[in-house]
Amino acid sequence: MEAYQEFVTNIKKLTRIDLSLYKEKQMKRRIYSLMKRNNMADLASYFMLLKHSERHLKEFLNYITINVSEFFRNPAQWTVLEKEILPLLIAKGKILKVWSSACASGEEAYSLALLFEKIGYNKVDILATDIDDDALEAARLGVYSEKSVENVPEELKRTFFMVKEGKYFIKEEIKKKVKFKNLNLLEDEFPKNCDLILCRNVMIYFTEEAKDRLYKKFYDSLADDGVFFVGNTEQILMPQKYGFMSIKSFFYKKLK
Ligand SMILES: C[S@@+](CC[C@H](N)C(=O)[O-])C[C@H]1O[C@@H](n2cnc3c(N)ncnc32)[C@H](O)[C@@H]1O
Structure with a gap:
């Protein structure tokens, strides 16, 4: 077996992360740079170290999991969400089930909670998941840099954050609106009946095969007329193949 394949198999056994579903070139670049940093000559000895x-x-x-995020990332899309997508979902007149599916340190999930505060709608359940326990721990803590909250509208920033020594602490009333949980998109079962799913800035790391599988799982995970919100470089090439209809750039509706 090629050394990289063997490394991938071993990592899967050790961590449940299947690197074969992540783009190989990108992954190798990251792994080799870590090996260099740790003076490891080959993949086998690096695996022993791990x-x-x-x-x-x-x-x-x-x-390898790349946790970079920020509040209201790509603000123009959040405006579309607020003005055009949420009214459609709210018209359903039910408790909305929202899922931030690669939530990193919570910025995206808390942005959702803040947005629902802004529009004054509180019939909502927000679930936020990620594969990385450290990121989830940071999310539950809810402390952010000034840069990370840069796109938060001033009024929301004033009302829902406490600032101390240049750090932004999200207030308890927002924290308690989000439930964080570990979920590996490539392995675990998805929640059901979601009205809105965000999967942003993680698909770019996956192979075509993994994406194909994930679009199908996201489709199954949505309620009828549910909406799937993707990242800025992650438009779905043939949405109809998966039962999605593009309703706005980066937003797809589940067709029945
Ligand atoms: C760049 S962040 C995206 C954060 C946020 N969605 C955003 O757009 O700002 C990518 C996140 O995907 C998570 N991730 C990577 N592989 C994953 C997997 N197989 N299942 C769940 N999350 C994964 C990483 O841990 C990381 O927190």
């Missing part, structure tokens, strides 16, 4: 050192395994997982 197996026996929790610190290095943590470093590896953090580096």
Whole structure:
């Protein structure tokens, strides 16, 4: 077996993360740069290091999962969400089930909670999931840099954050609106009956095969007329193949 394939198999056994579903070139670049940083000459010895050192395994997982995020990332899309998509969903007159499916340190999920505050709608359940436990821990803590909250509208920032020594602490009333949980998109079962799913800035790391599988799972996970919201470089090539209809750039509706 080629050394990389063997590494991938071993990592799957050790962590449940299937690197074969992540784009190989990009993944290799990241792995080799970590190996260099740790003076590891080959993949086999690097795997041994990961197996026996929790610190290095943590470093590896953090580096390959890429947690970069910010509140209201790509603000123009959030305006479309607020003005054009949410009114459609709210018209359903039910408790909305919303899922932020690769939530990193919570920025996206809390942006949703803030947006529902802004429009004064509180019949909503927000679930936020990620594969990375460290990111989820940071999400539950809810402390952010000034840069990360840059796109939060001033009024929301004033009302729902406490600022201390340059850090922005999200208030408890927003925190309690979001439920965080570990979920591996490539392995785990998806929640059902979601009215809105966000899957943003993670598909770019996956192979075509993985994406194909995920679009089908997201379709099944949506309620009738549910909406799927993707990242700025992640438009679905043939949405109808998966039962989606594009209703706005980056927003897809589930067709029955
Ligand atoms: C760049 S962040 C995106 C955060 C947010 N959605 C945004 O757009 O700002 C990518 C996130 O995907 C998560 N991720 C990577 N592989 C995953 C998987 N197989 N299942 C669930 N989350 C995954 C990473 O841990 C990371 O937090």
